[in-house]
Amino acid sequence: MKINNKILVIDDNEDICTTIKSYMQNYGYDIKVALNYKEALKIINEGFNLIILDIMMPGMDGIEFCTLIREKVSCPIIFVSAKVLEEDKLEAFSVGGDDYITKPFSLKELKARIESHLRREQRIKNKEVYILSSGNIILDVFANEILCKGEKLKLTKKEYKLIKFLMTNKNIVFSKEKILDSVWGMNSESYLDTVTESVKNVRKKIRCIDKEKSYISTVYGQGYKWEVKDEK
Structure with a gap:
């Protein structure tokens, strides 16, 4: 089993974080968890390959957090939220989100979307000329x-x-x-x-x-x- 891509899960629901972490670790992913924006900011510069970001969090919601970090973080960001309205999705994309999954979601679907974004990132890197x-x-x-x-x-x-x-x-x-x-x-x-x-x-x-x-x-x-x- 290879992979070792680093993923940061930011969600105030500890059960969701634990479930995602346990599931994705089975496939070789290195998962870090943050239960709020303060915890996330402490580790945001650790070189994550992808971020899973909840929208409705206390203190600073996911939209605000994405706006704060987007210029410094170039990796894909997948929003997860119970909000299902089109305007909510459009707002998430407008601040730099790359994908949007509504809760409740399938772990298999989440894994498939993660892998899709990571493959796309790898193709981009392979094309870069240094x-x-x-x-x-x-x-x-x-x-x-x-x-x-x-x-x-x-x-x-x-x-x-x-x-x-x-x-x-x-x-x-x-x-x-x-x-x-x-x-x-x-x-x-x-x-x-x-x-x-x-x-x-x-x-x-x-x-x-x-x-x-x-x-x-x-x-x-x-x-x-x-x-x-x-x-x-």
Whole structure:
């Protein structure tokens, strides 16, 4: 039996928590239980793969709790509730819920939904690319660094983001305005020279190591693109 996915069950009904925990542990899941939002907040950062969240809880209900944690927690959240109205379900989805099961529910159905969400998450992770290469450039997303001919480029944070943005969108032309917005989070024309200067600095740093290839091409009147000759 493999699995060992970590699941957090948040419900003020201790019997429900115990039942879910006992059932899911039989299938190899690592289950933690919290009977209220305070207990949940103490362990929320333990790296759970999925959260089962009751809506009607004292102190802070599930909707409020989901709103509080959603920006920091990316795992699937399955709401469980005795509320059956469509507007209740829509509210749960609007605050970041991924699924909604009404009480009473079948443990087999709950398990099936859990497994469905975990499979989807795994497919997404499998598609993520953490190492990109182009010409003699290697971008390591895990290490937040870029190598040129095996030598680490000494880049500012914005220069790193600039290369990453262009490199992950290879052969696509971006205007200075779009680059400024995507890399710097600004859209003021008065800062467009910042893009020009950064491109100039990046080119200079790359050419100090690799004089053979050109990576950031200027498309006059349009902007810049990442382009390596004879590379698709």
